Amino acid sequence: MMQSIIESGVAYGNRYEVLILPPPILRTGVSPQSLSIRCSNVTIPNKTLGTQSNRLYGPARNFPFEISYAGETNLSFLLSADLRERQFFDSWIDSISDPSSYKIEFYDNYVSEVQIITLGKDDSPSHILYLEEAYPKAIGEIQLGFDKDGDIMQQEVTFAYRKFRSSYSTYTPLVGPVP
Numbered sequence: 620m621m622q623s624i625i626e627s628g629v630a631y632g633n634r635y636e637v638l639i640l641p642p643p644i645l646r647t648g649v650s651p652q653s654l655s656i657r658c659s660n661v662t663i664p665n666k667t668l669g670t671q672s673n674r675l676y677g678p679a680r681n682f683p684f685e686i687s688y689a690g691e692t693n694l695s696f697l698l699s700a701d702l703r704e705r706q707f708f709d710s711w712i713d714s715i716s717d718p719s720s721y722k723i724e725f726y727d728n729y730v731s732e733v734q735i736i737t738l739g740k741d742d743s744p745s746h747i748l749y750l751e752e753a754y755p756k757a758i759g760e761i762q763l764g765f766d767k768d769g770d771i772m773q774q775e776v777t778f779a780y781r782k783f784r785s786s787y788s789t790y791t792p793l794v795g796p797v798p
Contacts, residue, residue: 630745634738637661637694641707642731642754644714644724649707657704659773660695661735663748664688664783688782691756698761698772705774708755715754730754733778745788752781 637658668683730752737746759775
């Protein structure tokens with residue numbers, strides 16, 4: 620057991636990047652790289668199998684019938700002095716739903732891809748999670764107050780997505796029993 624940890628190492632929760640690819644409809648001066656640097660917290664979403672119980676004879680068995688994605692994930696960003704990160708997400712949401720006419724844009728025009736990249740100690744990617752058809756669903760509130768002296772402002776953004784896929788760079792499946 621210990622030999623496995625020594626040989627393959629462990630993954631660290633603070634070694635990651637997030638790359639948000641803006642949709643074509645969004646024209647902004649904020650670069651995906653600057654958002655990546657400022658992402659202070661991200662949740663890697665889960666996926667589950669929906670099952671249904673079926674009993675032919677004896678105790679019932681649960682059989683999967685669909686895969687289910689959480690559909691949302693939260694990201695937090697450290698804000699620049701000019702709040703350009705908040706402006707980026709405000710602009711994206713405003714491009715989805717026009718603030719004056721309330722018309723909703725065509726789906727394909729406002730969805731994009733978000734990549735959550737887990738890094739090894741040498742900064743090489745070990746896992747990339749691709750959120751497909753992603754867009755900001757909610758921009759969280761920001762608390763201001765006299766007691767926040769020295770606190771860095773953060774912006775939480777909830778992203779909706781249709782599904783995700785993963786890419787692993789170092790995974791090799793086990794064959795046979797674990798030694």
